[in-house]
Amino acid sequence: MADGPIVIVGASLAGLSAARTIRRADDNVPIVLIGDEPHYPYDRPPLSKGFLAGTTPEEKLRLRAAADPDELGVEWRLGTAAVGLDVAQRTITVKASIAGGSASTDGSASTDGSASFGDSASTKKSASTGNAEAIEFAGLIIATGARPRQLPGSNLQGVHVLRSLDDARALKTALDDGPSRIVVIGAGFIGAEVAATAREAGHDVTIVEAAGAPLARVLDTDAGMAIADLHREHGVDVRLGVGVSALQSDTVLDDPAVSAVALDDGSLIECDIVVVGIGVIPNTDWLEGSGLTIDNGIVCDDTCVAIGSDPEHPVVAAGDVARWDHHRYGQVRVEQWDNGVEQGAYAGTRVLAALNGEPSPDPYGPVPWFWSDQYDRKIQLAGMPGPTTELIHGDIAERKFVQLYLDSDGEAVGVLAWNRPRHAIQARQFLADGATADEIRTALA
């Protein structure tokens, strides 16, 4: 085993899964887990669902594997951001991302108290407190995830995005403040979930989506319109095929708050709160100049090793930030919970194999699996969406159905299930086994 620790950047779902996998396989190798948030790893999906609704309390968000942070046997460096990577020197540069972060010169091991939930005073980010510090690594795993794309005007009071616990706290505080008029920009999964949660809490909700139907990246028009109908039945105003031209504010104040959303059809929606859910950008800025190939994520080979890294001391990427070569789907980046866990674990195994001079594990080529909850509906996707869809079970109008996605050759690439969870998981197994479209049609009919 080479000298130096395995360093993991990004202390969230994928990074934690990597740490746990390495520790389980090897009691001794030192692991350093670096995260720029002050919090121990927590679960993001409830942020748009139970946490926002008030049914999942903050103390329930911590990820299981970090329930007892000491037990994991890693050096926690929370409140610490990686700001640079030198592949040849095998070092990363880190800086405190919050006051009191662990990279500050006093060398304190971790942000202890501030890492627990419920302490908001310590979560204020102050750009670059403390000095830069170099950390040498034997192997590196990058799991820095992604951040929300913003709209011009997003610095106005009342404009929110939703990715982190701090984002969710801010949005929840605003929602808990009493009934308000909310505009959700973007009918992707997060926008649709926030709209559902806010509507159920009694707010006035409008969704604005530039595409002709919600979730157009994943659903065909029929299923997308079923989502639109679902929201409309619950009293959400769903505006499709119309873009946002500006966020307007009350100009009288020094600290202006959003007052309306102007649409490009000339209409104006007055509001108190705006939630922007227009997709994410992988967190790769800190890798600029590192020699790694960055193109909508960290570009990796089929074993998740970053192109441009040293094979004996590999840099491996996992989770939302990784774009790798999937034997079935080509270059993909998957922004899904289950993949975060699985790819994180794979990355841990991949790095250990390289450091121990063992052969690489089989290429990473899972069948992805995703869920979304809106009102009482559960939507699940196994595999990937394809250009053609076919209804193979149930009825779209009843919102209990299964659709098969086919690629241009008519091969099965994915299965979408609404309120049919068992079908989704069976379909995933079929896809993993390379079943034909006909086999899947028969089995799930």
Next chain:
Amino acid sequence: MKVIVDFDLCESNAICMAAAPEVFEVRDDDFLYVLNENPGAELHDKVREAVERCPKQAITLED
């Protein structure tokens, strides 16, 4: 090992069934059934995998 599922959290997505079909089954009624609350040692790794993969963190184990 004793397997406990918090049915208030569980949403029957059957991820656990994929990991340990001997222990977890989601039936046609879309409810999860625990087939074996005290799985033998040969199943422990599979059950731990199910615990980690459950997206609702609904499964706990007692010694």
